[in-house]
Amino acid sequence: MNHEGPLADVKICDFMWVMAGPASTRMLADYGAQIVRIESPTRIDTARTLQPHQDDRSGPDSSGLFSNCNAGKLGIAIDMRNPRAREVVVDLVRWADVVTESFSPKAMRKWELDYDALRMIRPDLIMLSTCLFGQTGPLRQIAGFGNMAAAISGFSNLAGWPDRSATGVFGAYTDYIAPRFTAIAILAALEHRRRTGEGQYIDQSQAESAIHFLTPAILEYSVNQREPQRAGNEDRDMAPHGIYPAAGDDQWVAIVCRNDSEWDCLCEAMGAAELRDDPRFATTQLRVANHADLDSIICRWTTGASAAQIEELLQARGVPAYQVQNSSEAWQDPQLKHREHFVPLEHHRLGHTTLEGPRAHLSRTSGKVRRAAPSLGQDNQYVLEKLLGYDQERISDLAVAGVFG
Amino acid sequence: MPILESRRVLDLSNERGLLCGQILADLGADVIAVEPPGGSSARRLGPFAQNIRDPERSLLWWSYSRNKRSITLDLEQTPGRDLLRRLAGTADFLIESFEPGFMARHELAYEHVAAINPSLVYVSITGFGQTGPKAHYADADLILLAAGGPLILGGDDDRPPVRLSVPQAYLHAGADAAVAAMVAHHERVRSGRGQHADVAAIQSVAMATQSGILAAPLHATEIRRLAGGLKLGPLNLPVIWPAKDGFISMTFLFGSALGVFTRKLMHYVCAQGFCDTATRDKDWIGYAELLLSGREPLSEFERVKEIVRTFTRTYTKAELLALALEQGFLMTPVYTIGELTRSEQLASREYWRTIDDPLGGSGKYTVPGPFVKFSATPIEYRRRPPGIGEHNREVYVGEFGLTESEFFELTRAGVI
Secondary structure (H helix, E strand, O other): OOOOOOOOOOEEEEOOOOOHHHHHHHHHHHOOOEEEEEEOOOOOOHHHHOOOEHHHOOOOOOEHHHHHHHOOOEEEEOOOOOOOHHHHHHHHHHHOOEEEEOOOOOHHHHOOOOHHHHHHHOOOOEEEEEEOOOOOOOOOOOOOOHHHHHHHOOOHHHEOOOOOOOOOOOOOOHHHHHHHHHHHHHHHHHHHHHHHOOOEEEEEEHHHHHHHHHHHHHHHHHHHOOOOOOOOOOOOOOOOEEEEEOOOOOOEEEEEOOOHHHHHHHHHHOOOHHHHHOHHHOOHHHHHHOHHHHHHHHHHHHOOOOHHHHHHHHHHOOOOEEEOOOHHHHHHOHHHHHOOOEEEEEEOOOEEEEEEOOOEEEOOOOOOOOOOOOOOOOOHHHHHHHHOOOOHHHHHHHHHOOOOO | OOOOOOOEEEEOOOOOOHHHHHHHHHOOOEEEEEEOOOOOHHHHOOOEHHHOOOHHHEHHHHHOOOOEEEEEOOOOOHHHHHHHHHHHHOOOEEEEOOOOOHHHHOOOOHHHHHHHOOOOEEEEEEOOOOOOOOOOOOOOHHHHHHHHOOHHHOOOOOOOOOOEOOOOHHHHHHHHHHHHHHHHHHHHHHHOOOEEEEEEHHHHHHHHHOOHHHOOOOOOOOEEEEOOEEEEOOEEEEOEEEEOOEEEEEOOOOOOOOHHHHHHHHHHHHHOOOOOHHHHOOOOOOHHHHHHHOOOOHHHHHHHHHHHHHHHHOOOHHHHHHHHHHHOOOEEEOOOHHHHHOOHHHHHOOOOEEEEOOOOOOOEEEEOOOOOEEOOOOOOOOOOOOOOOOOHHHHHHOOOOOOHHHHHHHHHOOOO
């Protein structure tokens, strides 16, 4: 594989699986980091089983989630229970700058691949462990997914309507936040090693990283002694601030007025100039207080109209508005197209496929998707021969010993 | 030695970008918030300490300005722009989150500043990106969540989609911006050259669709929202389940990876007398296919879920958490913020930190601790969030070499 880009000198031996961990090294792969991900030939990576599946046909290569999290990486399959697996892994650790893993805390120790063991092989090693709740504490062994960390970290309770029980955040919410902090921590540790020659161990609790997205609520509790409550789509500083029905099945438009002048523009766009003089809506505070009346007026206007047209009409007047987009609509969105958010790609088994591109655009060393996510064990030969310098005899010998499953 | 020690960051960002600078500050960089006279627009956003609307009391500002210093500077005045260019000449990073075109109109775009300091890493954070047909769209948290795909997936199916009540869009963007800054920095220390990173929140929030945004290009079924879960085709898949004293989040799914957990749970449910062995012994690995093909009626799935609900409702959140630990079930309690702050797990890891009262009082306030635990370079909280222009003299006179009379003149003219 062609390794160019701002991180071309970074080599990672990556044991991470499912979503949060792999999503972080995907970001680094976009910028040229060389990543060898190790999969079990017997225990399937959960991400390979999760939707969306191409053409709704589930198979080990068809998951868009897996493909999004692992594009640009090399993949090898090694059975870690095999006694000879360790010799391959040890060579990979010698090759790598960074070892990453996302098992529950006892797995690496069981294989004698924990930080204390690996730093004997490579004293300046950087190793990062990431799991839901971190390497220590009573919950360290809790297995599971980001929906569970989102619940116990306070996210789920704050999404929904005040008159009902919490609806919860969609999916494995902390898995969307933690990967950024994982990537930052890896790059930071590399910078520290560049300056000092010193490696280190990084213990990431995905919950602890994600809680940084709730700090205002935590300060409200700690400073004002007030328990934050879910509030539907209301906002304390803005009104209108809601999701309004439009024509069609599950069609909605988001409309927000951040100040009085946007409110004036909205009234004008609705052809309801008289609302500007309505004392119930004269100031932001009054609009927030009387938002129920306000919302029903706006609903009457949006119902039956096209969400995209309302968006266009309001944005032309500087009023924040957007169609609430599902995948089909986002796929056609001219701005996401302009940003090259969707990247077409050939996959050796799926044929033509699509995944999400790099999120940040760097002017001189732009990120790019270097190739599709690896099939199970796709790069065994390449990694052992080209990266580790094994001869064919040794590779065959390992295969006969059952190291590759 | 902090990782980014002696790296200087000019943080011109407002509510759209504060987190990016704070992450660099946590890594040890010298981050200087550059605020307009009167303070950043982020300071006008709540919640507010003691519910008093005051720019020094914005808890949003307090949340994402730790470890930063603050200076004021009026970019609308020529001397202010000149001063910013001088400051940028000495900086390693510049972060800004004005609407696209603002910096160019003030001759402070990347090209202008790079001419002075070619090694500068210049990070722009906006709703929709610097260019494109909707680059100039008006934005807000709710608007970006709608645009980037996560909003439609959350909420009750009989009501409009609903957001998390704590704004998230620009936190996703700010964290992506910090990744971009670190990538550019990594390259800069090797090449000596800076560059411009253009981050768009519309793309950052798409991360929260869990790749669901790919459904259309992959010709796959769109996920739809369901109170406390999601709908996939005809299947209603709950994630939030009732406990005796509240709710839990539980993964109750099927397939080769997750079905084994469901099987384990159903064995326990059966052993506790909540169902018969025939129910226990269903094919939990292949269950989704059975339902989708009609070989198992959806009504039977509804009956199974009712059994599981009866089971979870029998126990308290704490009992279910203990069961998760003991049996390896995929369940955790839904906590309030208060419950979160009392978490034994976080206490045992000494997670929480305090900041001194930014208003100068004697109080200390609880904030989230380091985003990861570094063994060699632990993150330190060195400074409470700064007041508006608190470090003007220290920075302008002490470090940038303005004379007292220049400083006095610029202050009097309202530039500082």
